[in-house]
Amino acid sequence: MSYDYKIEVRDLSTWFGKKKILKEISCYFEDNSVTAVMGPSGCGKSTLLRSLNRLNDTIGSFRMSGEVLLEGENIYAPDSDVYDLRRRVGMVFQRPNPFPMSVRDNITYGPKLHGMKDIDELDNLAEQSLKKAALWDEVKDSLEDPAPNLSGGQQQRLCIARALAVDPPVLLMDEPVSSLDPISAGKIEELITELKKEYTIIMVTHNVQQAFRVSDQAAFLYLGELVEFDKTKRIAEAPSDDRTEAFITGRIG
Amino acid sequence: MSSQTRQLEQDQVFKEEIPPPEDGRLALIIRYLKMQARTKRTLSDFLFKILLAICILVIVAPFFMVLVQVLSVGIPEVFGSGPGQGLEFFGTFPGPGLEGGIRNAIVGTILLMVVACMIGIPLSVCGAVYITEYAKPGTVTSAIEFAADVMAGIPSIVFGAFGFAFFVDFLHIGMGLIAGGFTLAFMMIPTVLRTTQEALKQVPMALREASLALGATKWTTTWNITIRAAIPGIITGILLAVGRVMGETAPLIFTAGNTLGVPTSVTGGGSWVASLPYTVWSYITDPREYLQAKAHGAALVLLLMVLAVDIIANIILRKLTRRVV
Amino acid sequence: MSQQIKEDLSQFIRELRSAKGSARIDLLGRFGLLIPALASSAVIVLILTFLWYESALIFASPEGGMGIIVNPTWNPNRDLYGIAIFIAGSFMCTILAIGIAVPLGMAGALFLSEFCPHRLRGPIRMVIEMMAAIPSIVYGLWAYLVVTPWIGSVLAPAFGVESNGLSLLAGGIILAIMLLPTIVTVSDDALQSVPRTLREASLALGATSTETARKVVMGAAMPGIGAAVVLSLGRAVGETMAVLMVTGNALQIPFSLFDPTYVMTSIITNQLGYAFVFPLWRSALFAVALVLLLMSISFTIMAKLFIRWGMKTRGLR
Numbered sequence: 004m005s006y007d008y009k010i011e012v013r014d015l016s017t018w019f020g021k022k023k024i025l026k027e028i029s030c031y032f033e034d035n036s037v038t039a040v041m042g043p044s045g046c047g048k049s050t051l052l053r054s055l056n057r058l059n060d061t062i063g064s065f066r067m068s069g070e071v072l073l074e075g076e077n078i079y080a081p082d083s084d085v086y087d088l089r090r091r092v093g094m095v096f097q098r099p100n101p102f103p104m105s106v107r108d109n110i111t112y113g114p115k116l117h118g119m120k121d122i123d124e125l126d127n128l129a130e131q132s133l134k135k136a137a138l139w140d141e142v143k144d145s146l147e148d149p150a151p152n153l154s155g156g157q158q159q160r161l162c163i164a165r166a167l168a169v170d171p172p173v174l175l176m177d178e179p180v181s182s183l184d185p186i187s188a189g190k191i192e193e194l195i196t197e198l199k200k201e202y203t204i205i206m207v208t209h210n211v212q213q214a215f216r217v218s219d220q221a222a223f224l225y226l227g228e229l230v231e232f233d234k235t236k237r238i239a240e241a242p243s244d245d246r247t248e249a250f251i252t253g254r255i256g
Numbered sequence: 257m258s259s260q261t262r263q264l265e266q267d268q269v270f271k272e273e274i275p276p277p278e279d280g281r282l283a284l285i286i287r288y289l290k291m292q293a294r295t296k297r298t299l300s301d302f303l304f305k306i307l308l309a310i311c312i313l314v315i316v317a318p319f320f321m322v323l324v325q326v327l328s329v330g331i332p333e334v335f336g337s338g339p340g341q342g343l344e345f346f347g348t349f350p351g352p353g354l355e356g357g358i359r360n361a362i363v364g365t366i367l368l369m370v371v372a373c374m375i376g377i378p379l380s381v382c383g384a385v386y387i388t389e390y391a392k393p394g395t396v397t398s399a400i401e402f403a404a405d406v407m408a409g410i411p412s413i414v415f416g417a418f419g420f421a422f423f424v425d426f427l428h429i430g431m432g433l434i435a436g437g438f439t440l441a442f443m444m445i446p447t448v449l450r451t452t453q454e455a456l457k458q459v460p461m462a463l464r465e466a467s468l469a470l471g472a473t474k475w476t477t478t479w480n481i482t483i484r485a486a487i488p489g490i491i492t493g494i495l496l497a498v499g500r501v502m503g504e505t506a507p508l509i510f511t512a513g514n515t516l517g518v519p520t521s522v523t524g525g526g527s528w529v530a531s532l533p534y535t536v537w538s539y540i541t542d543p544r545e546y547l548q549a550k551a552h553g554a555a556l557v558l559l560l561m562v563l564a565v566d567i568i569a570n571i572i573l574r575k576l577t578r579r580v581v
Numbered sequence: 582m583s584q585q586i587k588e589d590l591s592q593f594i595r596e597l598r599s600a601k602g603s604a605r606i607d608l609l610g611r612f613g614l615l616i617p618a619l620a621s622s623a624v625i626v627l628i629l630t631f632l633w634y635e636s637a638l639i640f641a642s643p644e645g646g647m648g649i650i651v652n653p654t655w656n657p658n659r660d661l662y663g664i665a666i667f668i669a670g671s672f673m674c675t676i677l678a679i680g681i682a683v684p685l686g687m688a689g690a691l692f693l694s695e696f697c698p699h700r701l702r703g704p705i706r707m708v709i710e711m712m713a714a715i716p717s718i719v720y721g722l723w724a725y726l727v728v729t730p731w732i733g734s735v736l737a738p739a740f741g742v743e744s745n746g747l748s749l750l751a752g753g754i755i756l757a758i759m760l761l762p763t764i765v766t767v768s769d770d771a772l773q774s775v776p777r778t779l780r781e782a783s784l785a786l787g788a789t790s791t792e793t794a795r796k797v798v799m800g801a802a803m804p805g806i807g808a809a810v811v812l813s814l815g816r817a818v819g820e821t822m823a824v825l826m827v828t829g830n831a832l833q834i835p836f837s838l839f840d841p842t843y844v845m846t847s848i849i850t851n852q853l854g855y856a857f858v859f860p861l862w863r864s865a866l867f868a869v870a871l872v873l874l875l876m877s878i879s880f881t882i883m884a885k886l887f888i889r890w891g892m893k894t895r896g897l898r
Binding site: 056116 | 801
Binding site: 297298300301304305307308309311312314315316318319321322325326378379380382383385386387390391394395396399400403404405406407408409410411412413414415416417418420421422425426442445449473474475476478499500502503504505506509510533536537540541548551552555558559562563566570 | 585586589603604606607610611613614615616617618619620621622624625626627628631632634635685686688689691692693696697705708709710711712714715716717718719720721722723725726727758761765789790791792795812815816818819820821822826846849850853854857866867870873874877878880881882885
C-alpha cells in the first residue's frame with residue numbers, strides 16, 4: 004500500500020470525560036526522522052503520543068474523533084488489530100519501567116508474545132536489540148540478573164532495547180531522559196540520533212535545547228492546540244507564533 | 257483489550273450503521289463475539305476473562321448461601337412471635353422445649369467483650385505507644401512487632417488450651433468470666449497493637465514538634481496531641497479485634513464454661529458464662545430440631561453483631577483515609 | 582535484647598536522678614509504658630512456656646517420647662498416644678484447602694484487580710471483606726447442615742462411593758471457603774500496588790490485557806501473593822470449629838476424599854474436656870497444641886522471609 008507519510012494525524016480530538024484535551028490536530032511524521040513534540044506541562048503532548056499507539060484506550064472515559072493513519076491505514080478503524088498496531092509502534096516511557104524479571108526476559112517478552120519460540124533466535128534477537136540500544140557491552144555478562152538492579156540510565160536503554168526487539172518501524176518516546184542524570188541523558192540522545200537511520204521517532208520533550216539538538220521537525224502544542232508544526236531549524240530561527248517564541252525563550256513552560 | 261476499547265468500537269459501529277430495531281442488539285452481540293474470536297490471541301484473551309469472572313462468582317457464592325441458610329431459619333426465631341421467638345428470644349433465659357431465648361448467650365458475649373477490652377486495650381495501646389513514641393528503633397521494637405505478628409497467627413484452640421493451662425489450672429482462677437475474658441484479651445493484642453502502631457505513625461511529626469516547641473513534655477505531648485490525632489485509627493483497630501474475637505468459640509470451650517443464666521460472681525462456679533458462638537455450637541450439634549432453630553437464631557444475632565462492628569470499623573477507616581489523603 | 586533493656590534501664594535511672602518536676606513525670610511515664618509493651622509481647626513467651634511445661638510429661642515418659650509424632654496409634658485407654666494421624670489429617674485437609682483456594686483466589690484477585698468493571702469492584706470487595714468477618718462457627722453451621730448432606734447424597738453417589746458426607750473433602754471445601762477472603766484481598770492489594778506504567782509497557786509491546794496480567798502483573802505481585810498463601814497455610818492448619826463439625830473425626834488416615842478424618846485442632850477440642858484429669862492423656866493433647874503452635878510460628882517466619890526475599894530478587898522497594 005502506498006502512503007504519503009509514515010503516520011498522518013487528521014483532525015484528531017480527544018476527551019477525558021468532558022474535558023477536551025486535544026483540539027482538531029493535524030500533522031504528519033515522515034520516515035527516518037525525529038519529530039520533537041514540545042509544549043508546557045498539561046498541553047496534551049503525552050496524550051497525542053499515546054493516541055498514536057492507542058494506549059489511551061486503556062484509560063476509562065477516553066473518547067476521540069478524527070483519524071490516525073499508520074502507513075495509510077486508519078488505526079482507529081473498527082476492524083484494526085490493536086495488538087499488531089502496538090507491535091508496529093513501539094514506546095519508551097518517561098521513567099524507566101523494566102519488568103521485574105531478568106534482562107534477557109525483558110527483551111524477549113515482546114517477541115515471544117508475537118509468536119517467536121526458537122531459543123537461539125530469541126537469544127540472537129536479544130543480542131541485536133541490546134547492541135542497537137548501546138547496552139550490550141555493559142550487560143552481556145549479566146543477562147540473567149534482575150533488570151530492576153540496573154542503573155537508571157541502563158534501565159532506560161533496556162526499555163529502548165525491549166521496544167526495538169519487536170521490530171517496530173515507529174518509536175514513540177515520552178520524555179525519555181527527563182528522569183535521568185545528564186550523562187545518561189546524553190548517551191540516550193546520541194542513541195536517538197543513531198536510531199533515526201532505521202526508525203521514525205516521535206519524541207515528547209519539555210526541554211527546548213534537547214529538541215533543537217536531536218529533532219528534524221518539531222511540533223509545538225499549547226493548551227491542546229497545535230500552534231506550530233515545521234522544520235526544527237525554522238522554528239529555532241524564527242517561530243511564527245508568539246506563544247512558541249515565549250516557550251522557547253522560557254517565558255512560559 | 258480493555259472495556260473502554262470495546263466501548264469505543266461499539267460506538268463506532270453505532271455511528272456507521274444503524275441496525276434495524278428488532279435484531280439490532282443480537283447483531284451487535286454477534287459482531288462483538290466475532291471481533292473477540294478474530295485471532296487465537298484475542299479469543300484466548302476473551303475466554304480467560306470469562307473464566308476469571310466465573311471464578312469470582314464461585315468465590316462470593318458461599319457468602320450468599322451461608323446468608324440464606326442462617327436467614328431462612330434464623331429470621332422466624334429473631335423476629336417471629338411464637339413461643340421463645342422475637343423479643344422472648346432476646347429477653348429470656350433458655351427454658352424447656354420451645355420456650356426460652358438466648359439472653360444468657362447475649363449477655364455472656366457482651367460481658368466477655370467488656371473484660372477482654374479492659375485487659376487487651378490498655379496492654380496493646382500502651383505497648384504500641386511505647387514502641388512508636390519512646391523506644392529507639394532497634395531490637396526491642398522489632399522483637400515486640402515480631403511477637404505481635406506471631407501471635408496473630410496462633411490458632412485459636414492453642415489460645416484456648418493455653419488459657420485452660422494457665423488461668424484455669426495454674427493460677428487456680430477456674431473456668432468463667434475472668435479466664436475466658438483474659439484469653440480473648442490475649443487474642444486481641446496483635447490486631448490492636450499493630451493498628452495502633454500504624455495510626456500513630458500516620459500522625460505528622462510536625463504536630464509533635466509543635467507541642468514540644470511550646471515547652472510541653474514528651475508525656476503530655478503523647479497523650480494530649482499524638483494519641484488524640486490517632487484516635488480514629490486506634491478505634492478502628494479495637495473494633496476489628498472485637499469483631500474477630502466475638503465470634504471465637506474454641507478459646508472459650510475450656511476457659512469460660514457455660515451457663516443457662518448470667519454469671520453471679522467474679523470467680524468460682526458462679527462465674528461460668530455462656531456466649532453466642534458456644535451456644536450455636538452446642539445447639540447445632542443437638543438432634544432436637546427446635547434447638548437447631550435456636551442455633552440459627554443465635555448465629556444470626558452473632559452475624560449481625562460481628563458485621564455491624566466490622567462495618568463501623570470500615571466506615572471509620574474510610575473516613576480516616578479520606579481525611580489524610 | 583536483654584543487653585539493650587539493661588542499658589535503657591540504667592540510663593533511665595541516671596536520668597530520673599537528675600530530672601525535676603514534670604520531667605520526672607515524663608520519665609516515670611516512659612517506664613510505665615515499657616511494662617505493658619513488654620507484657621504484651623511476653624504473652625507469646627508465656628504461651629510457649631506453658632505448652633512446653635504441660636507437654637513435657639509425655640515427651641519425657643517411656644510411653645511417649647518424641648516418637649509420638651510419628652506414631653499413628655491413639656488409644657488413651659491403653660496409654661497409646663501417637664499423634665501422627667492428627668498431623669496427617671491436618672496436613673491432608675490443609676493441602677486440599679490450599680489446592681482449591683490458591684488457584685481460585687488468585688484468579689478472583691486477578692479479575693478484581695485487572696478486569697472488573699469499575700462499578701462492580703467496590704461491592705465485590707465489600708462482600709469478600711464481609712466473608713472474612715463471618716465467624717468460623719457460622720461457616721461450620723452451614724457446612725454441617727448443607728455441605729455435608731450434599732456430599733453424602735449427591736457427590737459421593739456420583740462417584741459410586743458410600744459416605745455420610747462427614748469427610749476430608751467437606752473439611753477441605755469449608756477451609757478453602759474460609760481462606761479465600763484473605764487470599765483474594767491480600768493478592769488484590771499486591772496486584773493493585775504494581776505500578777500502572779509496567780502494565781502500559783507490556784500493552785505498548787502489543788500484549789493483550791490478559792497476557793499483561795498473567796506475565797507482568799502477576800510476576801511483579803508474586804512476593805505479596807506468596808506471603809498471602811503462606812499465611813493462609815497457617816490459618817488452615819489452625820482452623821478449629823468448622824473443620825471439627827464436618828470431618829467426621831474418625832481415628833484413621835483417610836484413603837479417599839470421602840473418608841472421615843481427624844485433625845489436630847479437633848482432637849484437642851473434643852478430648853481436653855475430660856482428659857485433663859489424666860496426666861499423660863492431657864499432656865499428649867498439649868503436645869498436639871505445641872506442634873500447632875510451632876507450625877504457626879514457622880509459617881509466620883516463612884511469610885516474612887518470603888516478602889523479604891521477593892523484594893530483594895525483584896529489586897522492588
